[in-house]
Amino acid sequence: MSKTTRDSTSAARVAAAIGALTMRATRAGLYSRLTSGVAGVDATTYPVLSGLDRVGPVTATRLAEAIGMDRTVTTRYATRLQEAGLIARRPDPSDARATQLVLTADGERTVAALRAGMESFLAEELATWPPGEAAAFADRLERLTEALAHPDAGRTA
Numbered sequence: 001m002s003k004t005t006r007d008s009t010s011a012a013r014v015a016a017a018i019g020a021l022t023m024r025a026t027r028a029g030l031y032s033r034l035t036s037g038v039a040g041v042d043a044t045t046y047p048v049l050s051g052l053d054r055v056g057p058v059t060a061t062r063l064a065e066a067i068g069m070d071r072t073v074t075t076r077y078a079t080r081l082q083e084a085g086l087i088a089r090r091p092d093p094s095d096a097r098a099t100q101l102v103l104t105a106d107g108e109r110t111v112a113a114l115r116a117g118m119e120s121f122l123a124e125e126l127a128t129w130p131p132g133e134a135a136a137f138a139d140r141l142e143r144l145t146e147a148l149a150h151p152d153a154g155r156t157a
Helices: 003-024 025-037 045-056 062-069 071-083 105-126 133-149
Strands: 087-092 095-103
Touching: 003 025, 025 045, 025 105, 045 062, 045 071, 045 087, 045 095, 045 105, 062 071, 062 095, 071 087, 095 105
Parallel strands: none
Antiparallel strands: 087 095
16 A cells, blocks of 8 residues: 555544534533533533633623534523523623633532543553554544644744
């Protein structure tokens, strides 16, 4: 098999895997696993809580853009998380008409527990891989993620 064919096949395999990973059913399954037994958060509200941790404090509109969810749905799930005591709303310092979503102390602890659960799940899976393979995968996944987030970085014309 030529290098071009092998690279094309690898690219097709990675594209298919990314497609499967980003499918709603795959994400929902992962979120359900992570949130099982966690008070106040479920598979539907997890992206809002996790996204807020990554980009907040932020308005619901900006959060919706960041997590790829409709603003009205984001707002509805934020309200559920607020009722659970995991997030709060506060005035936006840059726009008196707007409010920002922020994690509460309970929200921060919940996110930390969810992240630990994700890491534990992945550690269990990666422990079955041959030595060095998980570290190499992590290096390459970080590089791919960076390229996807910043498509023009490091590229020359």
